[in-house]
Amino acid sequence: MRNQFINDLRQLNIQLLKMGAMVQDIIEVSIQALAKQDLEMAKKVYEMDDAIDELELTIEQECMKLLALQQPMAKDLRVVGTIMKIITDLERMGDHAVNIAKITLTIGNEPLIKPLIDIPKMARLSEDMVRKSLDAFMKEDIYLAEEVALDDEAVDELYEAIYSELITMMIENPEIVKQATHLLFIGRYLERIADHATNIGERIIYMVTGERIEIN
């Protein structure tokens, strides 16, 4: 029974890592599409998101089967619960990438009002947070999980910077209000993506220690 559980869990972990990689990809592609104003690439984000949604469903069903058939207790139960929560967070990140792609399509070929610097930085940090949080899950490493929360602060600071910059630009030049608002939302979506990675970190700490904390 216990061996079967460990075996099933190993399979789940592989799928979870795959989902994590897909989410890192979708974030990257959504921001690349924006930066290059590549509308075909932006459309690809929708397909990528469908694949993520499907994988979430598969993992979720595997988790529920495992719970029902193996009746794990205590920490094992927390591990499965954690996987179920992680996939929800990953899936939401995919949704935010779609939101970004949607805006890229709306902006279309209209020239960008500013060179993108902080937005790609936020994206890279977020991708890294996803990688790190799943790494922390695999290794049950609460210090790594806490590091994710620190990265989140850096993302928040970048968002604040983008926010101030765009507000100032809008006040000085009302013509750009529309696109500036679009970019503001993109910053916000990235900030949300990072929050989801932080949720994953908090979950892992709970999984390992059995104690709930809120890092930020």
Add this chain to the structure above:
Amino acid sequence: MRNQFINDLRQLNIQLLKMGAMVQDIIEVSIQALAKQDLEMAKKVYEMDDAIDELELTIEQECMKLLALQQPMAKDLRVVGTIMKIITDLERMGDHAVNIAKITLTIGNEPLIKPLIDIPKMARLSEDMVRKSLDAFMKEDIYLAEEVALDDEAVDELYEAIYSELITMMIENPEIVKQATHLLFIGRYLERIADHATNIGERIIYMVTGERIEIN
């Protein structure tokens, strides 16, 4: 065993309804606080959210215990899975209400740039969607679940209207850019709240029919 399951499920349903009521309340209070610029009320939203988070955790743990101890199959398994998804959506709605309260606190006592009409309308529609979606869950009523998706379209339309209005206002009067952006985000949060209610509707259809659909 089956009787025990039904009994446990009944307890879960009661808690779920309670959580739904709390979420309707938090949406209402967050928008009332904004409309009245009542900062004390806005602070109350944070406490309300803590209570929602706690109840989510309780329900989640009950669900996992039930899965592990009763090993439900087929539809029973889907019901428990649905509850676990519903509480995640409800919890996220609470988070959005907090986001709204945060903005209300940021605006502080600065006079509102416009009378709030569509925003309270969106809030009321969203609250109604929450109520309706949980009603659909209890009655396993897929038609009611589909109705939630129709309401979501009305919310989306209101958001579009708010968006256009605020963009126009900003272009005409750049001084209000900051607050207009704040209100824009509030519209967006309400729109997200309604999306979560729609997620719940989709889940219920899956629970009842075993088939996945995406309504919007």
